[in-house]
Amino acid sequence: MNLKQQLDQRISAALAALTGQPDALAMVAYSKSPQFGDYQANGVMALAKKLGKNPRELGQLLAQQLQLDDIVSKVEVAGPGFINLFIKPAFLSERLNQLDHARLVAAAAQPQTVVIDYSSPNLAKEMHVGHLRGTIIGDAIARTLEFLGHKLIRQNHFGDWGTQFGMLITHMQELPFYTEGKIKAELSDLEGFYRAAKERFDTDADFARLARENVVHLQAGHPGYMALWKKFIDVSIEHCQQLYQRLGITLTEQDIRPESFYNSRLPQVLELLDQQKLLTVSDGAKCVFLDEFKTKEGEPLPVIIEKTGGGFLYATTDLAAIRYRCQELHAERVLYVVDARQSLHFQQVFTVAHLAGFASASCKLEHLSYGTMMGKDGKPFKTRSGGTVKLVDLCSEGVERALALVRGKNPETNLDDADLQHIAEVVGIAAIKYADLSKNRNSDYIFDWDTMLSFEGNTAPYLLYAYARIRSIFRRAQLDASAPYIINVEAAEEQALALKLLQFTEAVETLASECLPNQLCLYLYELAGLFMKFYECCPVLKAEGLVQQSRLGLCQLTALTLQQGLGLLGITTLEQM
RNA sequence: GCCCCGGUAGCUCAGUGGAUAGAGCGGCCCCCUCCUAAGGGGCAGGUCGCAAGUUCGAUUCUUGCCCGGGGCACCA
Numbered sequence: 001m002n003l004k005q006q007l008d009q010r011i012s013a014a015l016a017a018l019t020g021q022p023d024a025l026a027m028v029a030y031s032k033s034p035q036f037g038d039y040q041a042n043g044v045m046a047l048a049k050k051l052g053k054n055p056r057e058l059g060q061l062l063a064q065q066l067q068l069d070d071i072v073s074k075v076e077v078a079g080p081g082f083i084n085l086f087i088k089p090a091f092l093s094e095r096l097n098q099l100d101h102a103r104l105v106a107a108a109a110q111p112q113t114v115v116i117d118y119s120s121p122n123l124a125k126e127m128h129v130g131h132l133r134g135t136i137i138g139d140a141i142a143r144t145l146e147f148l149g150h151k152l153i154r155q156n157h158f159g160d161w162g163t164q165f166g167m168l169i170t171h172m173q174e175l176p177f178y179t180e181g182k183i184k185a186e187l188s189d190l191e192g193f194y195r196a197a198k199e200r201f202d203t204d205a206d207f208a209r210l211a212r213e214n215v216v217h218l219q220a221g222h223p224g225y226m227a228l229w230k231k232f233i234d235v236s237i238e239h240c241q242q243l244y245q246r247l248g249i250t251l252t253e254q255d256i257r258p259e260s261f262y263n264s265r266l267p268q269v270l271e272l273l274d275q276q277k278l279l280t281v282s283d284g285a286k287c288v289f290l291d292e293f294k295t296k297e298g299e300p301l302p303v304i305i306e307k308t309g310g311g312f313l314y315a316t317t318d319l320a321a322i323r324y325r326c327q328e329l330h331a332e333r334v335l336y337v338v339d340a341r342q343s344l345h346f347q348q349v350f351t352v353a354h355l356a357g358f359a360s361a362s363c364k365l366e367h368l369s370y371g372t373m374m375g376k377d378g379k380p381f382k383t384r385s386g387g388t389v390k391l392v393d394l395c396s397e398g399v400e401r402a403l404a405l406v407r408g409k410n411p412e413t414n415l416d417d418a419d420l421q422h423i424a425e426v427v428g429i430a431a432i433k434y435a436d437l438s439k440n441r442n443s444d445y446i447f448d449w450d451t452m453l454s455f456e457g458n459t460a461p462y463l464l465y466a467y468a469r470i471r472s473i474f475r476r477a478q479l480d481a482s483a484p485y486i487i488n489v490e491a492a493e494e495q496a497l498a499l500k501l502l503q504f505t506e507a508v509e510t511l512a513s514e515c516l517p518n519q520l521c522l523y524l525y526e527l528a529g530l531f532m533k534f535y536e537c538c539p540v541l542k543a544e545g546l547v548q549q550s551r552l553g554l555c556q557l558t559a560l561t562l563q564q565g566l567g568l569l570g571i572t573t574l575e576q577m
Numbered sequence: 578g579c580c581c582c583g584g585u586a587g588c589u590c591a592g593u594g595g596a597u598a599g600a601g602c603g604g605c606c607c608c609c610u611c612c613u614a615a616g617g618g619g620c621a622g623g624u625c626g627c628a629a630g631u632u633c634g635a636u637u638c639u640u641g642c643c644c645g646g647g648g649c650a651c652c653a
Binding site: 535 | 578579580581582583589590591592593594595596597598599600601602608610611612613615616617618632633634645646647648649650651652653
């Protein structure tokens with residue numbers, strides 16, 4: 001149990017005993033200012049009101065009865081009835097000395113089976129900036145839940161099936177150089193290939209007709225078309241996996257469960273809905289109508305399961321996926337990291353899934369939506385010529401800019417070119433990822449190279465630098481960074497840092513429940529800031545004996561926490577930069 | 578028209594029903610006798626979109642309105 005929960009539980013119990021209200025809540029929160037202590041309990045005011053008592057008197061009574069001497073050095077009643085709690089330095093030291101350095105965070109008390117659907121690009125096109133947020137944010141959430149001990153199942157719901165593939169295989173088939181090697185070479189520029197096919201589809205009526213016919217052949221399982229399709233998909237998957245590797249994304253080929261995986265399960269979705277009398281035929285399409293959704297004309301809005309003339313849509317696939325995830329993978333929680341524009345779709349699909357029993361009432365289906373990536377002009381992020389920015393190019397540009405920066409900061413360095421290149425790769429990728437993770441995912445976010453590569457403020461370079469600096473302390477002094485050091489905090493700066501270190505667990509747990517990685521980013525930034533202040537005020541290498549040991553211990557734990565925290569976000573640290 | 582998300586300092590963003598709403602950038606000023614100044618400290622900067630309501634207490638919850646973005650029947 002983390003410190004906040006521990007305080008909350010004990011104060012709630014004391015409050016219940018004092019007032020005879022079994023459901024009394026202490027409402028423990030962080031204090032905003034040091035003068036109000038480290039934590040504060042705010043529950044007294046509400047309870048006093050409810051009981052018609054004077055809140056300050058109730059607060060005084062509670063403060064007298066609280067038995068928190070093992071944790072707290074001072075309890076004071078302040079303002080209208082706040083209970084301010086000052087954590088004992090000895091308690092901080094003791095807790096820090098007990099930490100398991102390999103984890104720093106306890107495993108979840110109740111592990112769940114969690115399915116997370118993220119990244120899920122459309123294989124028809126090359127990955128572009130539109131796929132970045134979901135991939136990065138999803139990966140951070142996945143890593144964190146997994147680390148906490150949940151049974152985490154990643155699902156990369158690739159778009160590998162649908163009308164565009166008719167167009168693509170028709171274009172492939174008609175290429176004069178349809179041979180193994182040449183096809184593969186041609187597909188090395190997936191984006192160009194898609195554009196060429198689209199161009200023909202839009203301008204050549206015969207081609208378009210043929211493409212539509214070929215979709216039907218493909219979906220009927222025609223071997224020749226299937227082979228072409230498979231070839232295309234394989235190249236496309238390889239392209240995605242390369243990007244994942246460069247970006248440090250944990251998705252592997254084993255996590256791929258594309259749309260086509262559900263093909264054989266679609267008819268069953270239709271049958272089950274029909275059996276439950278949920279289907280209505282409207283304009284020839286088989287639909288589920290839900291009272292809570294309306295079209296722009298004010299008519300009931302259907303969820304279309306099968307379109308007029310046959311053929312399934314993405315709602316059908318998503319319903320089949322929910323059945324699979326809940327009933328075969330036994331998920332207790334299913335997370336969808338998908339952009340905000342699809343929120344209506346997910347509301348509908350989740351409602352139908354619960355209604356039809358595809359997901360039990362206890363199975364939580366959550367759409368973790370995120371906003372659009374904007375350019376500095378506040379419009380969706382594009383290249384100078386107005387095209388979509390490829391992820392490959394984005395990574396390269398980030399690394400190039402980082403390299404220039406690292407070179408500039410190290411004019412006379414002992415680092416060779418390979419070292420610099422490595423540092424640039426880590427910093428560049430980290431900057432891109434962290435810029436995205438550190439903002440609340442719900443809002444749109446403005447992509448700006450200068451801000452994300454700055455060493456100031458809440459940025460990846462600042463945190464990586466903080467970590468490298470600490471490592472450098474041990475390296476310079478030739479001290480063992482993994483040796484046991486006994487912490488004994490005294491100075492105010494040490495106390496503030498120690499408390500923050502203890503709160504790492506709370507930050508990680510919050511990320512797991514709220515799925516907002518920016519909260520962990522903020523924690524790490526504040527930790528790094530407190531460390532810098534500590535380091536300014538409290539000499540480490542110049543200190544002696546037990547004081548030095550203790551301060552080294554704080555340095556060590558700060559480094560471990562930064563490394564662990566960045567690791568959960570999918571960012572690797574550097575020993576030197 | 579309905580639904581979803583947002584509106585907080587000049588800019589980019591935090592903010593769990595609680596005390597005096599916080600960071601960073603940009604502006605002005607100060608600090609290298611432990612690590613890498615890629616750092617630290619200070620000053621200035623706010624009708625938390627507007628108005629009601631609930632509450633002992635609202636930036637936070639409710640409702641209405643204004644502004645911006647997105648979505649709303651066979652694409653995903």
